[in-house]
Amino acid sequence: MSNSTHLPSREELLDVLRASVHEVFSSTVTTFKQAAQVSQQGEIAVALEDENGVRVTASIDLEASVSFKGSLAGSVVVRCSAQGAMDIARGLLMLDATTSLAVPEIEDALGECANMVSGVLKRRALDPRGTFELGLPEIRRVPKAIGKPGGMLVYQLSEGVVSMELWLDESP
Amino acid sequence: MAKVLIVDDSATMRKIIMRVLRQAELKVEDVLEAGNGIEGLAALGKAPDIGLILSDVNMPQMNGLEFVKKVREAHPKEKLPMVMITTEGGEAMVQQAMSNGANGYVTKPFTPESIRTALAGFIG
Ligand SMILES: [Mg+2]
Numbered sequence: 001m002s003n004s005t006h007l008p009s010r011e012e013l014l015d016v017l018r019a020s021v022h023e024v025f026s027s028t029v030t031t032f033k034q035a036a037q038v039s040q041q042g043e044i045a046v047a048l049e050d051e052n053g054v055r056v057t058a059s060i061d062l063e064a065s066v067s068f069k070g071s072l073a074g075s076v077v078v079r080c081s082a083q084g085a086m087d088i089a090r091g092l093l094m095l096d097a098t099t100s101l102a103v104p105e106i107e108d109a110l111g112e113c114a115n116m117v118s119g120v121l122k123r124r125a126l127d128p129r130g131t132f133e134l135g136l137p138e139i140r141r142v143p144k145a146i147g148k149p150g151g152m153l154v155y156q157l158s159e160g161v162v163s164m165e166l167w168l169d170e171s172p
Numbered sequence: 173m174a175k176v177l178i179v180d181d182s183a184t185m186r187k188i189i190m191r192v193l194r195q196a197e198l199k200v201e202d203v204l205e206a207g208n209g210i211e212g213l214a215a216l217g218k219a220p221d222i223g224l225i226l227s228d229v230n231m232p233q234m235n236g237l238e239f240v241k242k243v244r245e246a247h248p249k250e251k252l253p254m255v256m257i258t259t260e261g262g263e264a265m266v267q268q269a270m271s272n273g274a275n276g277y278v279t280k281p282f283t284p285e286s287i288r289t290a291l292a293g294f295i296g
Binding site: 094 | 185187258261262281
């Protein structure tokens with residue numbers, strides 16, 4: 001039996017993910033220092049190059065995901081080091097680097113970040129007619145290794161790292 | 173000067189909306205917060221002088237589409253404007269919100285300009 005659903009290519013997915021991340025962060029935070037290279041596969045750590053071209057590995061400490069369901073099903077996942085999560089939360093709330101935030105505030109901010117990226121992705125690329133359903137943000141403090149097809153973009157923040165990921169379920 | 177109710181399950185988003193309301197220099201007298209439609213209805217019951225509601229769509233327990241419908245059972249569109257602030261903004265969702273009684277909508281992420289434009293007719 002042939003599968004009639006056209007799955008976008010990895011490049012197409014990464015392009016829409018990149019555009020969605022850009023839209024969300026250009027209007028809410030300004031903490032992105034540089035966009036690092038695309039990693040092939042996600043695990044519980046991400047690798048990126050520092051300013052001297054040295055490959056460094058950053059641990060992933062916190063993960064927020066929002067699922068989507070329609071002609072395609074999957075999740076938008078935002079995974080951060082502890083520092084990166086704090087940086088994103090401060091950025092969204094427009095707080096300076098000296099302000100410390102409580103864990104629930106950081107988790108909520110990361111969830112909202114996943115929510116906004118998934119919304120833009122849905123509206124812009126996956127679901128222009130608006131028939132997809134988005135789930136509520138889910139937070140995991142013990143991230144799991146990724147086993148699904150999709151793509152990820154790793155960004156260096158002013159402090160820490162964030163990995164923006166799109167996972168598609170095998171069958172919708 | 174209007175009393176505004178912000179309904180969103182994310183405390184971060186409620187703070188962002190409050191900041192943008194200040195930046196947009198809208199005539200807001202007071203801001204009340206709720207985390208879902210049920211809390212929103214309770215807040216409205218306690219503060220009947222609320223003059224504008226800004227509501228998220230995707231929320232637990234009672235989502236924004238149900239919430240707007242419930243509010244309209246007692247408060248007509250002309251008396252109490254409701255603007256949806258949503259991440260989705262798909263055609264089907266917007267049509268549903270409008271037919272349930274919303275006066276307008278803004279998509280996230282938003283700028284002070286888009287908020288100002290969307291709310292200009294309701295608060296000065
Ligand atoms: Mg929400």
